[in-house]
Amino acid sequence: MKILLVDDDHDLLAVTAFALQQAGFMVIKARDGASALDAFMREEPDLAILDINMPQMNGFELAKQIRQRSQTPLIMLTVRSEEEDVIRALGLGADDFLTKPFSPRILIARIRALLRRVGMETEGTISFDGLTLKVEDLSLEGLGDQPISLTPLEVRFLQLLFAHGGRTVSTERILSHVWGNRAGGNRQLLKQLVHRLRQKLEKDPTEPRLLKTVPHSGYLIDRDGLPG
Amino acid sequence: MKILLVDDDHDLLAVTAFALQQAGFMVIKARDGASALDAFMREEPDLAILDINMPQMNGFELAKQIRQRSQTPLIMLTVRSEEEDVIRALGLGADDFLTKPFSPRILIARIRALLRRVGMETEGTISFDGLTLKVEDLSLEGLGDQPISLTPLEVRFLQLLFAHGGRTVSTERILSHVWGNRAGGNRQLLKQLVHRLRQKLEKDPTEPRLLKTVPHSGYLIDRDGLPG
DNA sequence: TTCAAATGTCACCGGCATGTAACCGGGGCG
DNA sequence: CGCCCCGGTTACATGCCGGTGACATTTGAA
Numbered sequence: 311m312k313i314l315l316v317d318d319d320h321d322l323l324a325v326t327a328f329a330l331q332q333a334g335f336m337v338i339k340a341r342d343g344a345s346a347l348d349a350f351m352r353e354e355p356d357l358a359i360l361d362i363n364m365p366q367m368n369g370f371e372l373a374k375q376i377r378q379r380s381q382t383p384l385i386m387l388t389v390r391s392e393e394e395d396v397i398r399a400l401g402l403g404a405d406d407f408l409t410k411p412f413s414p415r416i417l418i419a420r421i422r423a424l425l426r427r428v429g430m431e432t433e434g435t436i437s438f439d440g441l442t443l444k445v446e447d448l449s450l451e452g453l454g455d456q457p458i459s460l461t462p463l464e465v466r467f468l469q470l471l472f473a474h475g476g477r478t479v480s481t482e483r484i485l486s487h488v489w490g491n492r493a494g495g496n497r498q499l500l501k502q503l504v505h506r507l508r509q510k511l512e513k514d515p516t517e518p519r520l521l522k523t524v525p526h527s528g529y530l531i532d533r534d535g536l537p538g
Numbered sequence: 539m540k541i542l543l544v545d546d547d548h549d550l551l552a553v554t555a556f557a558l559q560q561a562g563f564m565v566i567k568a569r570d571g572a573s574a575l576d577a578f579m580r581e582e583p584d585l586a587i588l589d590i591n592m593p594q595m596n597g598f599e600l601a602k603q604i605r606q607r608s609q610t611p612l613i614m615l616t617v618r619s620e621e622e623d624v625i626r627a628l629g630l631g632a633d634d635f636l637t638k639p640f641s642p643r644i645l646i647a648r649i650r651a652l653l654r655r656v657g658m659e660t661e662g663t664i665s666f667d668g669l670t671l672k673v674e675d676l677s678l679e680g681l682g683d684q685p686i687s688l689t690p691l692e693v694r695f696l697q698l699l700f701a702h703g704g705r706t707v708s709t710e711r712i713l714s715h716v717w718g719n720r721a722g723g724n725r726q727l728l729k730q731l732v733h734r735l736r737q738k739l740e741k742d743p744t745e746p747r748l749l750k751t752v753p754h755s756g757y758l759i760d761r762d763g764l765p766g
Numbered sequence: 767t768t769c770a771a772a773t774g775t776c777a778c779c780g781g782c783a784t785g786t787a788a789c790c791g792g793g794g795c796g
Numbered sequence: 797c798g799c800c801c802c803g804g805t806t807a808c809a810t811g812c813c814g815g816t817g818a819c820a821t822t823t824g825a826a
Contacts, residue, residue, distance in 0.1 A: 393644060427656065436609070437607070499775095502773080525782085689784080
């Protein structure tokens with residue numbers, strides 16, 4: 311999991327980066343808005359943490375620039391705890407906001423919560439209406455007596471559908487989530503993934519009850535399709 | 539957008555609920571964990587805000603119970619700002635965490651950010667007089683018992699009519715909205731779209747009650763044509 | 767290195783959404 | 797009366813999308 315960390319305070323940058331690395335994240339560092347945007351484009355991090363007060367380009371502008379390009383989760387930091395700042399940051403598209411000084415453990419907990427919400431968390435489990443997806447075990451429980459073992463791609467796919475709790479997820483979203491930008495809009499990849507997954511999950515893969523297609527839109531996990 | 543608000547402090551519950559209603563949310567209130575869980579199952583809110591300190595069942599346990607069933611966005615509240623509480627709450631599946639006292643504006647901003655991240659902030663549905671157009675699902679509910687599935691073009695068309703809530707929309711406007719510039723003023727396209735849509739929506743497509751023609755002008759959705 | 771699982775690529779099919787053409791009937795109008 | 801514009805209707809053509817099976821390639825563990 312790759313995180314872009316942007317702050318002009320050298321010491322804080324170092325100590326926060328260290329904490330994140332301890333927690334198992336790969337950290338890209340930047341010290342001003344311009345180079346941060348550059349690094350963002352080059353490295354394509356899974357999440358970005360931006361300080362608001364910076365030379366060159368401040369955090370607000372940087373957040374705006376990033377949001378124009380991608381939906382990457384954003385957490386913003388500031389020393390000031392002005393109400394206006396928080397509202398402005400969240401309004402610009404930031405997902406969370408922390409006031410300095412903050413505990414590294416809390417930052418990490420919030421990162422995890424955010425990654426979980428976007429379906430990118432690589433630890434723990436996600437449950438949905440009787441089904442439990444064990445991310446680390448690559449398995450899904452709650453269908454038959456036996457847990458069903460999954461492949462890494464299948465887990466990433468189900469994570470996204472679970473995180474959206476029964477609502478339709480568009481094919482574009484799925485493609486970018488499972489394959490990243492590398493996918494190149496290749497729908498064939500998704501067709502195969504769905505096909506293979508249905509062989510495992512559905513009693514009758516011809517008539518899907520759980521993993522349903524919404525034509526010209528996307529896919530969804532359907533609670534009505536569950537036994538009982 | 540329906541929000542479940544749970545807090546045992548009567549005054550705070552009232553004032554927060556009021557602020558949320560002002561912001562345009564529908565609020566379900568509960569004052570303890572047990573009845574909150576009950577209300578959650580019954581109302582199926584789009585988001586829940588839980589206080590941690592509560593009689594019967596505390597916020598942690600409530601969050602855990604909810605998370606076993608669904609991925610509904612959760613925001614947790616507490617007076618104590620203990621680091622352990624925050625980490626525990628986020629670890630249990632909460633998406634955000636606020637320490638009392640908090641500004642209602644910030645709560646609302648964080649709600650919006652969360653809904654946006656989950657994809658619920660977008661115009662996912664448009665309602666008009668008992669009819670609900672679900673854009674993501676390409677479906678229309680409120681006519682028969684079953685939702686009616688639509689095509690992408692039909693959704694774009696109905697989006698425009700719904701947005702104009704019962705007023706006539708000119709053919710030119712429809713053409714450019716549904717087909718963009720590519721339409722080239724081709725009336726035939728619209729004729730077909732209307733015809734096919736009436737086959738789905740109208741009981742007697744010969745005698746339209748819902749999707750009416752305004753000769754030499756355009757089309758409109760007619761509330762009088764609705765049952766009941 | 768070897769082998770099996772996971773993933774990517776190709777080709778094809780069937781169905782449906784959409785586009786296109788032709789025709790019908792009414793009404794305004796000369 | 798005869799013309800034509802309009803909206804509705806029927807019929808058919810076309811292309812895209814999703815599903816499927818077969819096969820190639822990559823990856824990872826033994």
